[in-house]
Amino acid sequence: LLVVILAIVLGVTLSKTRDDFNTIFMERCQKFKGYNCQKIWDAFQQAYVNRDRCDVPPEAYDPLIATAPFESLCNRIMFWSKTKEVVHDFTGKKGCFKTVEDTLLGSVLNGLKWCGKNGSSETFTTVCPTWEECEKSAVRSFWNRVSAAFGDAACGNVTVMLNGSIDTPFSPASIFGSIEVKKFKSPKVKNLNVVLVTQKNSVTNCTNESLQNLMMGLDKGIGYRCFEVPDSHLKECGSDPEKPCGVCW
Numbered sequence: 001l002l003v004v005i006l007a008i009v010l011g012v013t014l015s016k017t018r019d020d021f022n023t024i025f026m027e028r029c030q031k032f033k034g035y036n037c038q039k040i041w042d043a044f045q046q047a048y049v050n051r052d053r054c055d056v057p058p059e060a061y062d063p064l065i066a067t068a069p070f071e072s073l074c075n076r077i078m079f080w081s082k083t084k085e086v087v088h089d090f091t092g093k094k095g096c097f098k099t100v101e102d103t104l105l106g107s108v109l110n111g112l113k114w115c116g117k118n119g120s121s122e123t124f125t126t127v128c129p130t131w132e133e134c135e136k137s138a139v140r141s142f143w144n145r146v147s148a149a150f151g152d153a154a155c156g157n158v159t160v161m162l163n164g165s166i167d168t169p170f171s172p173a174s175i176f177g178s179i180e181v182k183k184f185k186s187p188k189v190k191n192l193n194v195v196l197v198t199q200k201n202s203v204t205n206c207t208n209e210s211l212q213n214l215m216m217g218l219d220k221g222i223g224y225r226c227f228e229v230p231d232s233h234l235k236e237c238g239s240d241p242e243k244p245c246g247v248c249w
């Protein structure tokens with residue numbers, strides 16, 4: 001009897017986490033008008049179900065990306081690295097810039113964990129690998145793929161928010177450095193604006209070597225500017241409704 005009860009409890013718990021995942025996915029998706037969320041869910045699932053938890057290539061998400069393409073983001077696209085909180089605090093208040101986490105796919109999957117299993121058509125959420133555990137996990141491949149698509153969507157003046165409190169604000173190994181920046185092509189992308197977010201005791205400014213490397217590695221013809229912006233100023237300016245887009249730096 002105990003075994004039966006345990007099996008039922010386990011079964012209910014497992015299906016509950018799965019249903020919760022689907023519910024969160026649908027609720028977040030439905031906040032975006034004009035999309036078929038069921039179709040997006042189906043395209044999402046086919047990327048990782050019935051696959052080993054460490055064997056999901058980024059290309060598996062191609063159909064998902066095709067189902068929910070990005071709107072035109074000229075001059076409004078915002079990349080970031082090691083500034084997760086400050087950048088989303090800013091884009092959340094000022095509607096003018098969009099990070100990938102402000103788009104449908106990014107916002108639906110932000111903070112979630114999921115994976116599949118060979119021989120099963122289910123979505124799991126509790127037994128999935130961590131970010132470091134494997135390079136081709138369902139989660140890591142999703143962020144790599146969606147970031148490549150986001151980099152492709154860049155055009156006009158592109159902005160990136162980097163962290164001035166660390167020695168190396170631009171890391172070639174980061175998603176921004178290894179995937180997104182490589183998609184910027186002249187003349188579609190005209191200019192890259194680096195917003196280096198500083199704090200009182202910041203160790204870094206725009207002369208930082210890693211930023212020189214970022215500038216040198218840009219596709220020929222893309223302009224480069226760097227702004228040192230105190231995070232207190234960013235917070236203030238972000239909440240000031242009188243300040244239009246882009247006058248915070």
Ligand code: APR
Pocket residue numbers: 078079080081082083084099100131132143147150173174175176177180
């Ligand atoms: N463990 C868990 N998550 C990680 C890890 C890790 N070791 N490394 C990266 N991530 C994921 C997390 O979701 C984290 O919040 O990537 C996010 C950002 O990592 P950063 O190192 O701060 O920056 P970067 O790798 O450059 O990624 C940010 O990619 O998501 C896109 O458009 C977005 O420009 C942005 C860039």
